[in-house]
Amino acid sequence: MQYPIPNTCILTFDVEEWYHGAYPGYDYSMLNTDIVRVVPMMKSIVGILARNNATATFFVLGEVAQKHPEIVKMILDGGNEVASHGFHHLRAGILGEKGFADDLIHSKEILESISAKKINGFRAANFSISPQKTPWAFDTLKKLDFEYDSSIFPAIAYYGGSPKANRYIHNLAGIEEYPLSASSILGLRVAFSGGFYFRVMPKFFIWHGIKHYWKNNFPPVLYLHPKDIDSQTPSLPLGFIKNFTHKGLADKAFAKFEYFLKRCKFVSIEKWRAK
Numbered sequence: 001m002q003y004p005i006p007n008t009c010i011l012t013f014d015v016e017e018w019y020h021g022a023y024p025g026y027d028y029s030m031l032n033t034d035i036v037r038v039v040p041m042m043k044s045i046v047g048i049l050a051r052n053n054a055t056a057t058f059f060v061l062g063e064v065a066q067k068h069p070e071i072v073k074m075i076l077d078g079g080n081e082v083a084s085h086g087f088h089h090l091r092a093g094i095l096g097e098k099g100f101a102d103d104l105i106h107s108k109e110i111l112e113s114i115s116a117k118k119i120n121g122f123r124a125a126n127f128s129i130s131p132q133k134t135p136w137a138f139d140t141l142k143k144l145d146f147e148y149d150s151s152i153f154p155a156i157a158y159y160g161g162s163p164k165a166n167r168y169i170h171n172l173a174g175i176e177e178y179p180l181s182a183s184s185i186l187g188l189r190v191a192f193s194g195g196f197y198f199r200v201m202p203k204f205f206i207w208h209g210i211k212h213y214w215k216n217n218f219p220p221v222l223y224l225h226p227k228d229i230d231s232q233t234p235s236l237p238l239g240f241i242k243n244f245t246h247k248g249l250a251d252k253a254f255a256k257f258e259y260f261l262k263r264c265k266f267v268s269i270e271k272w273r274a275k
């Protein structure tokens with residue numbers, strides 16, 4: 001299979017519920033966690049990908065896979081890739097080295113038992129690993145036989161990010177790294193490739209970012225959460241600004257996603273690696 005540049009974009013999703021973003025100021029006991037949005041959204045997402053001959057890598061949270069194993073099957077039936085987003089959506093710095101390994105093992109076991117496939121890829125909750133802050137995380141990934149990671153956010157971000165990190169696909173501490181794509185404007189790194197940034201950035205800015213990667217002969221790596229493109233994402237018990245970060249413009253984002261789906265060749269990391 002050919003994945004020509006320009007044209008190819010790597011598409012990824014973090015498969016979690018609408019409340020897993022973990023913004024400061026609330027805990028799950030304050031929410032109605034009986035509201036399930038991830039299942040109907042995943043049906044829409046795998047459906048639209050199949051209709052457009054596209055694939056994606058889905059970093060599935062272990063907790064979500066355990067509760068809704070049908071999601072994992074849905075993903076695989078569409079020729080997409082299942083990867084790990086950890087088990088409990090806790091940041092690596094909070095888990096610590098041992099807790100991080102246990103959470104990772106737990107998620108890998110759940111996903112491998114449901115999918116009957118080896119899980120090769122990982123993305124940390126809130127992009128919370130980096131060689132500076134959690135150097136042990138990359139050793140743990142290698143020990144557990146992960147082949148690639150997609151946790152580096154090479155721009156300023158809500159939880160820190162790594163604005164000086166390499167923003168192209170590279171080898172990092174012995175593992176293939178697929179950083180989330182970011183633009184550089186007057187020396188300042190600005191994310192365009194997913195989540196909140198995908199929702200609020202104008203289409204021309206996202207296009208500009210995508211074309212920059214193509215010009216440098218790399219596919220951009222895009223990331224979304226089901227809640228980012230869901231017009232029914234529930235609010236959090238927080239003020240307007242935090243709720244805007246949580247779901248602002250999500251009601252318009254599905255159409256925006258479709259706009260880029262029609263203009264790029266979206267592929268999973270698995271397919272890109274196998275080319």
Ligand SMILES: [Zn+2]
Pocket residue numbers: 014016020021085089124125126
């Ligand atoms: Zn997440």
